[in-house]
Amino acid sequence: KPDVITMDVIMPKMDGLEATRIIMETTPTPIVIVSASWDPKEVEKTFRAMEAGALAVIRKPVGVTHPNYTRLAQELIQTVKLMSEVKVVRRRPRITYRSHIPAVSPVAAPSMPMDVKAVAIGASTGGPPAIQAILSGLPKDFPAPLLIVQHIAAGFVQGFAEWLANSSGLPVMVAANGENPLPGRAYIAPDDLQMGVDNG
Structure with missing residues (x-):
């Protein structure tokens, strides 16, 4: 059994999403998605x-003659080494016939103190699905903006925002300098940047 698996989402016969599902349902192993595709459909598959x-997801190193090759290769090596030490658990097999799943009443969201101006979320390894679960459980009229900083490879932030928006039902966008954060919306820090809020 390998210590870690690197996987692209674009592969012949079986894509990386289906392969990840099968591996995690049968022989749980740390998996790092290594991708060079910015196509929206492929980026969505990456987060799925x-x-x-x-x-984790990381950008595939460019050719050896590219000026960023050494940096990207080092990031890949470091990520693979770190992820090889993570303990993973078996995922439950997917249920094919959803009609057999009993209906569950939605849980009412707890009320928030009136003085809460914003909710901040910071995440690293394993963060995307955890953030997706949090946002999916919030009501559409959530009374505060959500500010998200997710450590993720450069180039995937926009796709991350689109995946969260499509899967959670909340408006999610990459934050812009000087933007006024609005209640019920989620803002993700741009590539290689932190996020700050002032009263101006």
Whole structure:
């Protein structure tokens, strides 16, 4: 059994999403998604693979003659080494016939103190599916903006925002400098940047 698996989402016969699901349901192993595709459909598959149990996503190193090759290769090596030490658990097999799932009444969201101006969320490894679960459980009229900082490979933030918006039902966007955060919306810090809020 390998200590860690690196996987692209674009593969012949079986894509990385389906392969991740099968591995995590049968032989749980740390998986790192390594991708060079910015196509929206492929980026969405990348985050669905993380939802299925993959631990991290990282950009595939460019050719050896590219000026960023050394940096990207080092990031890949470091990520693979770190993820190889993470303990993963078996995922339950997917239920094919959803009509057999009993209906569950939605849980009412707890009330928030009136003086809460914003909710901040910070995450690293394993963060995307956890954040997705949090946002999916919030009401559409959540009374405060959500400010999210997720440690993720450069180039995937926009796809992360779109995946969260599509899967949670809340408006999710990459934050812009000078933007006024609005209640019921989630804002993600841009690539390689932190996020700050002032009273101006």
